[in-house]
Amino acid sequence: MKKLLLVMSAFFLLILGACSNSQSSGSDTDDASNDKEKEEPKTEEKAEKTEVVFWHAMSGELEKTVNELASDFNASQEEIEVKPVFQGTYEEALTKFNTVAGTDDAPTIMQVFEVGTKYMIDSKKIQPVQKFIDEDNYDISQWEKNISNYYTVNGEQYSMPFNSSTPVMIYNKDAFKEAGLDPDKAPRTFSEVKEVAKKLTKEDGSQYGLSILNYGWFFEQLLATQGGLYVNEDNGRSGVATEATFNDEKGVKVFDWISEMYKEGTFFNVGTNWDDMRAAFQSGKSAMILDSSAGVRAIVDNAPFEVGVAYLPVADDTDPHGVVIGGASLWMSSGISEDKQKAAWEFMKYVTTPEVQAKWHEKTGYFAINPAAYELDSVKKVWEEYPQLKVTVDQLHDTKTSTATQGALISVFPESRQKVVAAMESLYQGADPQEALDQAAEETNRALEVANKKAGN
Numbered sequence: 001m002k003k004l005l006l007v008m009s010a011f012f013l014l015i016l017g018a019c020s021n022s023q024s025s026g027s028d029t030d031d032a033s034n035d036k037e038k039e040e041p042k043t044e045e046k047a048e049k050t051e052v053v054f055w056h057a058m059s060g061e062l063e064k065t066v067n068e069l070a071s072d073f074n075a076s077q078e079e080i081e082v083k084p085v086f087q088g089t090y091e092e093a094l095t096k097f098n099t100v101a102g103t104d105d106a107p108t109i110m111q112v113f114e115v116g117t118k119y120m121i122d123s124k125k126i127q128p129v130q131k132f133i134d135e136d137n138y139d140i141s142q143w144e145k146n147i148s149n150y151y152t153v154n155g156e157q158y159s160m161p162f163n164s165s166t167p168v169m170i171y172n173k174d175a176f177k178e179a180g181l182d183p184d185k186a187p188r189t190f191s192e193v194k195e196v197a198k199k200l201t202k203e204d205g206s207q208y209g210l211s212i213l214n215y216g217w218f219f220e221q222l223l224a225t226q227g228g229l230y231v232n233e234d235n236g237r238s239g240v241a242t243e244a245t246f247n248d249e250k251g252v253k254v255f256d257w258i259s260e261m262y263k264e265g266t267f268f269n270v271g272t273n274w275d276d277m278r279a280a281f282q283s284g285k286s287a288m289i290l291d292s293s294a295g296v297r298a299i300v301d302n303a304p305f306e307v308g309v310a311y312l313p314v315a316d317d318t319d320p321h322g323v324v325i326g327g328a329s330l331w332m333s334s335g336i337s338e339d340k341q342k343a344a345w346e347f348m349k350y351v352t353t354p355e356v357q358a359k360w361h362e363k364t365g366y367f368a369i370n371p372a373a374y375e376l377d378s379v380k381k382v383w384e385e386y387p388q389l390k391v392t393v394d395q396l397h398d399t400k401t402s403t404a405t406q407g408a409l410i411s412v413f414p415e416s417r418q419k420v421v422a423a424m425e426s427l428y429q430g431a432d433p434q435e436a437l438d439q440a441a442e443e444t445n446r447a448l449e450v451a452n453k454k455a456g457n
Contacts, residue, residue: 070347093112109331223246246437
């Protein structure tokens with residue numbers, strides 16, 4: 001009996017121990033699970049960034065700088081991701097935009113050259129940035145007025161200025177010294193350029209006085225600095241332009257000047273390629289050229305002689321009006337979500353801050369859209385090394401605000417430029433300047449008529 005009680009007691013204790021171990025094991029598991037939850041709390045998924053696709057036409061070193069601007073902006077905040085995408089030349093990019101404009105495939109931001117302004121407005125596929133300027137109470141007076149004016153139509157800001165430049169005269173100071181000319185005094189008028197060019201031109205053909213690229217932009221500028229208009233209706237600013245006016249007395253003065261210098265043998269025809277023109281200058285073949293302000297720094301770096309930069313020459317007995325802005329601006333697409341549009345506007349505001357514009361000016365030579373950038377020490381330091389850059393800015397600031405310097409508004413501007421180029425080239429075959437310009441004007445008028453009918457104007 002005692003043995004039976006002992007066995008039963010042992011069996012009972014064994015059961016209690018098993019239960020106790022089971023309960024203990026369960027408790028340990030729960031505690032471990034709780035500890036794990038404390039150690040690895042559930043993380044909420046981050047909200048997706050708003051994507052801003054930015055189509056541009058900046059190649060080479062310029063593309064690197066554009067990518068840097070976007071990268072810096074993306075790192076400055078966590079809500080927006082700007083993605084720059086190179087789309088070829090201005091013309092190629094605009095053609096691509098035209099195929100997707102107004103659809104979900106359209107880029108959020110589109111870079112368009114200045115002569116595409118009227119085309120973009122007429123497309124009705126863009127959202128004027130004025131909407132966000134008004135909603136944000138954004139002060140655009142901080143922008144360079146002589147630049148933003150180009151993209152302002154009937155008091156409305158359509159796009160944000162981005163890469164802006166103007167033409168300047170660039171000359172070989174060493175060649176000036178050799179010819180007995182003052183290297184610090186560039187010719188200012190057409191007649192002064194002619195006289196200086198004669199002294200710079202060498203009989204053996206190794207050096208010519210002046211070269212101007214066969215590019216309509218330079219003709220437009222030489223016309224505007226006289227106060228001349230390209231088309232009627234106040235350059236298309238007070239109404240829809242229907243007729244070219246660039247073949248008037250002011251336009252003929254430009255063609256006469258080029259034609260006379262070519263006949264005198266002091267003008268070197270460099271064709272239509274920018275690289276060819278710059279190579280002619282850097283090799284000493286051309287002692288003076290007209291070039292873009294954005295090309296100044298590279299020319300100074302690569303020329304084996306001292307480079308001077310001066311204001312664009314003006315016709316005799318003319319009160320200089322100044323220059324028209326060139327380059328391109330940033331447009332916002334319509335037909336996309338307002339979130340993307342707002343995100344694009346945030347990027348635009350970032351780009352126009354003094355610090356970013358200082359970086360843009362220093363690296364590219366383009367103007368600072370926000371002139372406060374010129375007050376920063378980094379820019380002043382660059383100007384000490386490249387005083388030629390300050391000349392380009394001074395010329396812009398000395399420009400008078402007028403319908404001439406505000407630039408013409410026509411949707412067929414690229415086509416019209418080609419007509420002017422053909423007219424310029426005909427001068428080297430002995431064409432009469434007036435007849436050559438009349439032909440270009442007539443062809444521009446036909447293009448305007450077709451475009452206006454298509455647009456319902």
